[in-house]
Amino acid sequence: AQSVTQLDSQVPVFEEAPVELRCNYSSSVSVYLFWYVQYPNQGLQLLLKYLSGSTLVKGINGFEAEFNKSQTSFHLRKPSVHISDTAEYFCAVSDPGSGNTGKLIFGQGTTLQVKP
């Protein structure tokens, strides 16, 4: 069964510094990959997704992620964070194989804490 591992439960960083949130998934022939952000007491908002094509994916709010098939990784990056980026970030995978229902498998989440 597909699984997702987010290697860091918490990432503290100072404002305007770069950040990388790590995500690894279990191997599969092909996968769809997603990053979602969850602000306190709110639902999830899609930051970006990889379905096919270019391995560098750009999303909203200045975030980007790189799909690395050989390392089964999909790390999220931002060159300069803002206080408003403080939130919980979830990596998720979907298996587009036969019988796929589109259900998402989520990682445990990474709390990004941006300090002034």
Next chain:
Amino acid sequence: NAGVMQNPRHLVRRRGQEARLRCSPMKGHSHVYWYRQLPEEGLKFMVYLQKENIIDESGMPKERFSAEFPKEGPSILRIQQVVRGDSAAYFCASSPERIYNEQFFGPGTRLTVL
């Protein structure tokens, strides 16, 4: 275009009572997914429905939990005889027909069982 709506946003129940959680998908969406988020954990898939059909319920507990998505009206997640371990945030997501990998999430229902 209104987003996915869930109600109630907060629900308190005593052990043994029933909880009904409602989800209205985005306009034009006929696919609904339910996920549960336990404290300090990621979201776990529960069930996937299309109008009047349960497509995948592999994540649903075998007892006390049921879901429906009728031809008219919202999708309902029903939990009978709630226990403290059911306390969690329950999220609904909807998807346009034929586009399985674009899910839009609602704000969630936070269930507290006393």
